[in-house]
Amino acid sequence: MKKSVILLILLLSAALTWSAGQQETPAEQGSAAKQVLEYWHFWGGKSEYPAIKKVMDAFTAQHPEIEIKESNFGNAELRRQLELSFMAGDPPDMYNGPVGYGFRSYQMAGHLQPISDVWKEVDGENIFPEGVKSVVTWEGEAWTMPALVFQTNNVYYNVKVFNETGVAPVTNYEDFQKICNKLKASGVNALIGAGGSATWTQYALFPFVINELGPQGYKDMAQGNLEFDSAVMKKLWGQYKQYYVDNLMEGWAGYNWEEAAKPLMEGTAGMYFCQGDWFAGVLLTDGYEPVKDFNIFPAPGTSEVFIAQIGGFSVPAKAKNPEAAKLFMKHVAEPSVQQEFNAMMGGIAPNKNVSPESYDTLHKLIYAHFNNPKTTVLPNFNAVVTPDFNRELAKASETFCTDPSDAVLKGALEGLEAIREENLASGKFLDWGF
């Protein structure tokens, strides 16, 4: 090859490499074309992505000078990517983050910036209820703009199966077992569950804690005050086995949470014990009607409790374009945006100014329950304990569900007690004021 050709190739390669290495600041980008808002989220499910896309499209229609560069990860993968980006000093401008302990660990490490300015602009103190505010604020500053509230202690059931079997929602476990027995006698599996993530079996454990020990028991567990080698804990897990594990259909662990909708709605299983209301989003997307095709009732023992999984937006400390992120947060706090977003996601809006009339029949019930003065709103467990403790509890529940033997229970409780003691000794249990 001629030397001149080789030289030309080398020069072109160098030029391309140099230009690829150039990074514009948002201001420079703005001066060239649009500002970029880099946004990371985990809403990739069939009901989730259209919902967040709609919010983003509405925002860019109002702010044509801003272009959203979004990346979608799975829930667990988003946290990993986020932590890596913090280590590298190159985080996104905004992300959907875990509330409570999730943001607290980032905030303590100096990776987050408060959003108290935009919080004040949207009047966060008055538009959001106490249960929500307790896990998005810390020491007088706001860190997450809440956009979704899901309840995670509901039992979803197939209305047709219930009608044909002649059963109805119940409030205690003895009657719950009778429903399960009747379903099984009529050839329908009592409960579908989901594998793929240990979170789902963990959600099913909390109603038994609350049924036995009340909301205070849940708080005690979240603050490390409930010993796992105690007699009451063994009793709880015994009830968990009796009323949940022993009623699960065969093969439940082979389904992920979205796939579990199929056996429920096809009538292979009668109920899905404790899944977040994002499950309603899947059923709505699949064309099922609330109340007519599927309905919910609170898990026995939790009729005056609302375990809330809260979704929101946060801004990293080293965000390149925090102004655009805060504009987006202001947009997402608006009642109309929250109403539309939650209608598609299956949740309810944390903004109290969203009219309850805007919800479908099912979500009117959920909303009414959330805002009932008698209801105790408890934040989801993963928001109020360390990731290690939460993961251990989730894995313990999943392991026990697949092998509910005494040996497995003993090992699970020993592991949990060891981590509880470790977290207690190092002051990792926090008082979230709920």
Add this chain to the structure above:
Amino acid sequence: MHIKLRTEKKITTILFLSLPFLLFAVFYFYPIGYTIFLSLHEWNGIAPTKTPVGLANYAFIFKNYQFRISLGNTIKWLIIYVSCVTASGLGLALLLEKKIRGSALFETIIFLPTTIMLIAAGAMWRWLYNPHYGFINIALRKLGLDALTLVWLGDPKIATYSIMICAIWSGVGLAFVLYLAGLNNIPPEYGEAARIDGASFPQLFRHIIWPMLAPANAVVIAMMALRAIKVFDIVYVLTNGGPGYSSSVLAFFMYDTSFARGQFGRGAAIATILFLVSALIIGPYLLYSVRKVEAIR
């Protein structure tokens, strides 16, 4: 003059070796050293400071239930995955060694799964394994083999083996190609002479083919053993180490501990253990293989 030449030669050698050594130091020694350093600390991955804890992370890991299961599963992967992939790869290579009509097509079909990223293969197999709607169980039911329909990914007793089937399907192609190349390198006169002397195929295989495949064996077994020891992506996609911890392996345990639990110090300790396990298993095997190959040459 001689001394000047020798010194110049030394300097030239050092200069030429310095860049690869620097790369090796930066991308090999430094990460290993830093991992060992991190394993002696408690760190959540994002805090600005790390707390020294000595060997406490190792003590915790060796008492940990998930570690015992993960180590056991890694050993299962080492034995079952390696033997299945090598046996299948070799078997297919022996079948297709003689160029028959359609050999090229068969070779392509066998190698194709290797070209698919394991993550994508996992997503596909997840669908195949669905207990009620997956192709495998539907096919078994249609064939009247209902008893064989299993909860492939949801039964803790078989989840690991189900993942292995996917990984074996993906890995056989590479073993096949390497063994085929090895078989094609065996001088045909050896086989012909043996056949003339009345050797049966098993004798031919034992005394000629297998010894002559030593270089290919060294490569295939070492590669598959390394894959088995550091398997992670397929476990993550198919079962997330579950149900419970039943399909967890050391690499997954390391990832789970670091990122799901925010325990980077313990994760680094697991990485160090994994490194030592790999070195202890692969190192002696490689030494033995290299000596065997030299002996054959």
